Amino acid sequence: MVDVVFLLLIFFLTTTQMAQSARSAVDLPEEEGEEGDLVARSALVVNIDASGSYIVMDDARSPSELNSLAREAAYLNPGAIPIIRADRRAPASRLNFVVETLRDAGFTAVRLATAPEGR
Amino acid sequence: MRFASHALRRRSRSTVLGLTSMIDATFLLLAYFIFTSGMQRPESDLRAQTATESDRASGAAMLEPQVVDVLPGAAGGAVFRLGVVNHSDRQSLETALRGLPRGPGLVVRVHDGVIVADAAAAMQAGRNAGFEEVSYVPALP
Numbered sequence: 341m342v343d344v345v346f347l348l349l350i351f352f353l354t355t356t357q358m359a360q361s362a363r364s365a366v367d368l369p370e371e372e373g374e375e376g377d378l379v380a381r382s383a384l385v386v387n388i389d390a391s392g393s394y395i396v397m398d399d400a401r402s403p404s405e406l407n408s409l410a411r412e413a414a415y416l417n418p419g420a421i422p423i424i425r426a427d428r429r430a431p432a433s434r435l436n437f438v439v440e441t442l443r444d445a446g447f448t449a450v451r452l453a454t455a456p457e458g459r
Numbered sequence: 460m461r462f463a464s465h466a467l468r469r470r471s472r473s474t475v476l477g478l479t480s481m482i483d484a485t486f487l488l489l490a491y492f493i494f495t496s497g498m499q500r501p502e503s504d505l506r507a508q509t510a511t512e513s514d515r516a517s518g519a520a521m522l523e524p525q526v527v528d529v530l531p532g533a534a535g536g537a538v539f540r541l542g543v544v545n546h547s548d549r550q551s552l553e554t555a556l557r558g559l560p561r562g563p564g565l566v567v568r569v570h571d572g573v574i575v576a577d578a579a580a581a582m583q584a585g586r587n588a589g590f591e592e593v594s595y596v597p598a599l600p
Contacts, residue, residue: 345481345484345485345488346484348488349484349487349488349491352491353491368502369575369576369579369580370576371503371505371579371580371582371583372503372583372587373502373503373504373505373583374503374504374505374506374586388575421506423504425502426575427575428574428575428576428579429574429575429576430574430575431571431572431573431574431575432529432569432570432571432572432573432574432575432577432578433571433572434575435569435575435578435597436569436571436597436598437597439509439595439597440597442509443509443510447509448508448509449506449507449508449509450506450507450509450595451504451505451506451507452504452505452506452507452578452579452582452595453502453503453504454502454503454504454505454579454583455501455502455503456501456502456503
Protein backbone atom coordinates (compact mmCIF):
# COMPACT_ATOMS: atom_id res chain seq x y z
CA MET A 341 0.00 0.00 0.00
CA VAL A 342 2.75 2.41 0.92
CA ASP A 343 4.59 1.46 -2.23
CA VAL A 344 1.54 2.35 -4.29
CA VAL A 345 1.10 5.64 -2.46
CA PHE A 346 4.70 6.62 -3.08
CA LEU A 347 4.37 5.60 -6.71
CA LEU A 348 1.37 7.92 -6.99
CA LEU A 349 3.29 10.69 -5.26
CA ILE A 350 6.18 10.39 -7.71
CA PHE A 351 3.74 10.33 -10.62
CA PHE A 352 2.04 13.54 -9.48
CA LEU A 353 5.34 15.26 -8.81
CA THR A 354 6.57 14.44 -12.29
CA THR A 355 3.40 15.42 -14.11
CA THR A 356 3.06 18.67 -12.17
CA GLN A 357 6.56 19.69 -13.17
CA MET A 358 5.64 19.05 -16.79
CA ALA A 359 2.49 21.12 -16.49
CA GLN A 360 4.39 23.98 -14.92
CA SER A 361 6.96 23.94 -17.68
CA ALA A 362 4.17 24.78 -20.14
CA ARG A 363 3.00 27.60 -17.89
CA SER A 364 5.65 30.22 -17.47
CA ALA A 365 5.20 32.97 -14.94
CA VAL A 366 3.43 35.69 -16.88
CA ASP A 367 1.04 38.33 -15.64
CA LEU A 368 -2.05 37.54 -17.69
CA PRO A 369 -4.65 40.14 -18.71
CA GLU A 370 -7.33 40.42 -16.04
CA GLU A 371 -10.40 39.46 -18.00
CA GLU A 372 -13.30 37.22 -17.22
CA GLY A 373 -12.76 35.05 -20.28
CA GLU A 374 -15.25 32.46 -21.41
CA GLU A 375 -16.72 29.33 -19.98
CA GLY A 376 -14.30 26.64 -20.93
CA ASP A 377 -11.50 24.51 -19.70
CA LEU A 378 -8.02 25.73 -20.24
CA VAL A 379 -6.91 22.70 -18.32
CA ALA A 380 -7.72 20.58 -21.34
CA ARG A 381 -4.67 19.52 -23.27
CA SER A 382 -3.62 21.86 -25.97
CA ALA A 383 -1.44 21.25 -28.99
CA LEU A 384 0.84 24.13 -28.13
CA VAL A 385 1.21 26.71 -25.37
CA VAL A 386 3.10 29.84 -26.36
CA ASN A 387 4.08 32.21 -23.58
CA ILE A 388 4.98 35.84 -24.22
CA ASP A 389 6.65 37.54 -21.28
CA ALA A 390 6.58 41.23 -20.45
CA SER A 391 9.68 41.94 -22.51
CA GLY A 392 8.11 40.25 -25.54
CA SER A 393 10.16 37.03 -25.58
CA TYR A 394 8.51 33.87 -26.90
CA ILE A 395 8.71 31.00 -24.43
CA VAL A 396 7.66 27.44 -25.20
CA MET A 397 8.21 24.68 -22.67
CA ASP A 398 10.30 27.00 -20.49
CA ASP A 399 12.76 27.84 -23.26
CA ALA A 400 13.03 31.15 -25.05
CA ARG A 401 12.48 30.64 -28.77
CA SER A 402 13.48 32.62 -31.78
CA PRO A 403 10.79 33.50 -34.35
CA SER A 404 12.05 30.77 -36.70
CA GLU A 405 12.01 28.18 -33.91
CA LEU A 406 8.48 29.23 -33.00
CA ASN A 407 7.49 28.84 -36.62
CA SER A 408 8.88 25.29 -36.74
CA LEU A 409 7.20 24.33 -33.47
CA ALA A 410 3.87 25.71 -34.67
CA ARG A 411 4.02 23.79 -37.95
CA GLU A 412 4.95 20.59 -36.17
CA ALA A 413 2.13 21.02 -33.64
CA ALA A 414 -0.39 21.78 -36.39
CA TYR A 415 0.71 18.69 -38.31
CA LEU A 416 0.50 16.42 -35.28
CA ASN A 417 -2.74 17.89 -33.87
CA PRO A 418 -4.98 19.01 -36.71
CA GLY A 419 -7.99 20.90 -35.42
CA ALA A 420 -6.46 21.67 -32.06
CA ILE A 421 -6.51 25.18 -30.64
CA PRO A 422 -3.22 26.53 -29.29
CA ILE A 423 -3.10 28.67 -26.18
CA ILE A 424 -1.29 32.00 -26.05
CA ARG A 425 -0.31 33.11 -22.56
CA ALA A 426 0.76 36.69 -23.04
CA ASP A 427 1.80 39.09 -20.32
CA ARG A 428 -0.66 41.97 -20.11
CA ARG A 429 2.17 44.53 -20.48
CA ALA A 430 3.76 42.82 -23.48
CA PRO A 431 3.62 44.73 -26.76
CA ALA A 432 0.68 43.62 -28.87
CA SER A 433 3.00 43.47 -31.89
CA ARG A 434 4.46 40.29 -30.35
CA LEU A 435 0.99 38.86 -29.92
CA ASN A 436 0.27 39.76 -33.53
CA PHE A 437 3.37 37.90 -34.63
CA VAL A 438 2.40 34.76 -32.70
CA VAL A 439 -1.15 34.82 -34.09
CA GLU A 440 0.20 35.23 -37.63
CA THR A 441 2.68 32.39 -37.12
CA LEU A 442 -0.01 30.06 -35.77
CA ARG A 443 -2.40 30.99 -38.55
CA ASP A 444 0.27 30.39 -41.21
CA ALA A 445 1.00 27.02 -39.59
CA GLY A 446 -2.62 26.00 -40.14
CA PHE A 447 -4.41 26.81 -36.89
CA THR A 448 -7.79 28.40 -37.50
CA ALA A 449 -8.34 29.60 -33.93
CA VAL A 450 -6.35 30.56 -30.87
CA ARG A 451 -7.14 30.96 -27.20
CA LEU A 452 -5.75 33.91 -25.30
CA ALA A 453 -5.29 33.02 -21.65
CA THR A 454 -6.70 35.42 -19.09
CA ALA A 455 -6.76 35.62 -15.33
CA PRO A 456 -10.32 36.06 -14.06
CA GLU A 457 -10.51 39.13 -11.84
CA GLY A 458 -10.96 38.68 -8.13
CA ARG A 459 -9.95 35.05 -8.11
CA MET B 460 -17.31 -25.37 19.19
CA ARG B 461 -13.58 -25.21 19.61
CA PHE B 462 -13.26 -25.23 15.85
CA ALA B 463 -15.52 -22.20 15.48
CA SER B 464 -13.77 -20.09 18.07
CA HIS B 465 -10.40 -20.96 16.59
CA ALA B 466 -11.56 -19.92 13.12
CA LEU B 467 -13.01 -16.71 14.51
CA ARG B 468 -9.79 -15.86 16.27
CA ARG B 469 -7.77 -16.49 13.14
CA ARG B 470 -10.09 -14.34 11.03
CA SER B 471 -9.99 -11.44 13.47
CA ARG B 472 -6.21 -11.62 13.59
CA SER B 473 -5.95 -11.46 9.80
CA THR B 474 -8.03 -8.27 9.54
CA VAL B 475 -5.65 -6.16 11.63
CA LEU B 476 -3.99 -3.46 9.50
CA GLY B 477 -1.02 -1.38 10.45
CA LEU B 478 -2.10 2.15 9.52
CA THR B 479 0.81 4.08 10.91
CA SER B 480 2.83 4.23 7.72
CA MET B 481 -0.24 4.85 5.59
CA ILE B 482 -1.22 7.86 7.69
CA ASP B 483 2.29 9.24 7.24
CA ALA B 484 1.97 8.89 3.48
CA THR B 485 -1.50 10.40 3.52
CA PHE B 486 -0.31 13.47 5.39
CA LEU B 487 2.60 13.77 3.01
CA LEU B 488 0.19 13.73 0.06
CA LEU B 489 -2.11 16.20 1.78
CA ALA B 490 0.76 18.61 2.43
CA TYR B 491 1.93 18.22 -1.15
CA PHE B 492 -1.47 19.03 -2.64
CA ILE B 493 -1.97 22.00 -0.29
CA PHE B 494 1.33 23.52 -1.42
CA THR B 495 0.92 22.89 -5.13
CA SER B 496 -2.74 23.90 -5.39
CA GLY B 497 -2.07 27.27 -3.78
CA MET B 498 0.63 28.31 -6.21
CA GLN B 499 -1.27 28.44 -9.46
CA ARG B 500 -3.97 30.98 -10.16
CA PRO B 501 -6.98 29.74 -12.08
CA GLU B 502 -6.94 30.73 -15.72
CA SER B 503 -9.63 31.31 -18.26
CA ASP B 504 -9.37 32.13 -21.93
CA LEU B 505 -10.75 34.15 -24.80
CA ARG B 506 -11.21 32.21 -27.99
CA ALA B 507 -10.73 33.95 -31.33
CA GLN B 508 -10.66 32.90 -34.95
CA THR B 509 -7.49 33.71 -36.82
CA ALA B 510 -7.91 35.69 -40.00
CA THR B 511 -5.99 38.08 -42.18
CA GLU B 512 -7.04 41.47 -43.37
CA SER B 513 -7.01 40.17 -46.93
CA ASP B 514 -9.37 37.32 -45.94
CA ARG B 515 -11.85 39.82 -44.66
CA ALA B 516 -11.41 42.25 -47.51
CA SER B 517 -11.96 39.65 -50.21
CA GLY B 518 -14.90 38.02 -48.48
CA ALA B 519 -17.95 38.14 -50.68
CA ALA B 520 -20.28 37.57 -47.77
CA MET B 521 -23.34 39.76 -47.72
CA LEU B 522 -22.86 40.48 -44.05
CA GLU B 523 -19.58 42.28 -43.46
CA PRO B 524 -18.33 41.85 -39.90
CA GLN B 525 -17.95 44.85 -37.68
CA VAL B 526 -14.38 45.87 -37.02
CA VAL B 527 -12.96 47.23 -33.81
CA ASP B 528 -9.55 48.81 -34.28
CA VAL B 529 -7.33 48.85 -31.22
CA LEU B 530 -5.04 51.82 -31.74
CA PRO B 531 -2.50 53.62 -29.59
CA GLY B 532 -4.05 56.70 -28.00
CA ALA B 533 -2.56 60.12 -27.55
CA ALA B 534 -2.32 59.86 -23.76
CA GLY B 535 -0.43 56.58 -23.85
CA GLY B 536 -3.42 54.28 -23.48
CA ALA B 537 -5.40 52.61 -26.23
CA VAL B 538 -8.32 53.84 -28.28
CA PHE B 539 -11.01 51.48 -29.53
CA ARG B 540 -12.31 52.67 -32.88
CA LEU B 541 -15.64 51.31 -34.03
CA GLY B 542 -16.57 52.75 -37.40
CA VAL B 543 -15.71 56.42 -37.14
CA VAL B 544 -16.24 56.68 -33.39
CA ASN B 545 -13.34 56.43 -30.97
CA HIS B 546 -14.00 54.93 -27.56
CA SER B 547 -11.43 55.66 -24.91
CA ASP B 548 -12.71 53.08 -22.45
CA ARG B 549 -13.97 49.55 -22.81
CA GLN B 550 -17.27 50.24 -21.13
CA SER B 551 -18.38 52.67 -23.82
CA LEU B 552 -17.10 50.24 -26.47
CA GLU B 553 -19.18 47.45 -24.96
CA THR B 554 -22.25 49.66 -24.88
CA ALA B 555 -21.77 50.56 -28.54
CA LEU B 556 -21.25 46.89 -29.50
CA ARG B 557 -24.48 45.88 -27.81
CA GLY B 558 -26.36 47.92 -30.38
CA LEU B 559 -24.89 46.01 -33.34
CA PRO B 560 -26.20 42.82 -34.96
CA ARG B 561 -24.42 39.70 -33.69
CA GLY B 562 -24.73 37.60 -36.85
CA PRO B 563 -21.85 38.98 -38.89
CA GLY B 564 -19.39 38.50 -36.06
CA LEU B 565 -16.77 40.86 -34.73
CA VAL B 566 -13.25 41.49 -35.89
CA VAL B 567 -10.72 42.86 -33.42
CA ARG B 568 -7.89 44.41 -35.41
CA VAL B 569 -4.90 45.10 -33.22
CA HIS B 570 -2.34 47.69 -34.27
CA ASP B 571 1.25 47.99 -33.13
CA GLY B 572 1.85 50.38 -30.27
CA VAL B 573 -0.71 48.97 -27.86
CA ILE B 574 -0.25 46.32 -25.21
CA VAL B 575 -1.77 42.86 -24.83
CA ALA B 576 -4.17 44.04 -22.11
CA ASP B 577 -5.83 46.41 -24.59
CA ALA B 578 -6.32 43.65 -27.16
CA ALA B 579 -7.77 41.36 -24.51
CA ALA B 580 -10.10 44.14 -23.31
CA ALA B 581 -11.51 44.59 -26.82
CA MET B 582 -12.05 40.85 -27.21
CA GLN B 583 -13.74 40.65 -23.83
CA ALA B 584 -15.97 43.60 -24.68
CA GLY B 585 -17.09 41.74 -27.80
CA ARG B 586 -17.84 38.61 -25.82
CA ASN B 587 -19.71 40.57 -23.17
CA ALA B 588 -21.75 42.25 -25.88
CA GLY B 589 -22.90 38.83 -27.03
CA PHE B 590 -20.76 38.13 -30.09
CA GLU B 591 -20.32 34.42 -30.56
CA GLU B 592 -17.64 34.77 -33.19
CA VAL B 593 -14.74 37.07 -32.50
CA SER B 594 -11.80 37.12 -34.90
CA TYR B 595 -8.36 38.40 -34.06
CA VAL B 596 -6.67 40.15 -36.94
CA PRO B 597 -3.16 41.58 -36.70
CA ALA B 598 -3.21 44.96 -38.43
CA LEU B 599 -0.96 45.41 -41.42
CA PRO B 600 2.01 47.64 -40.61
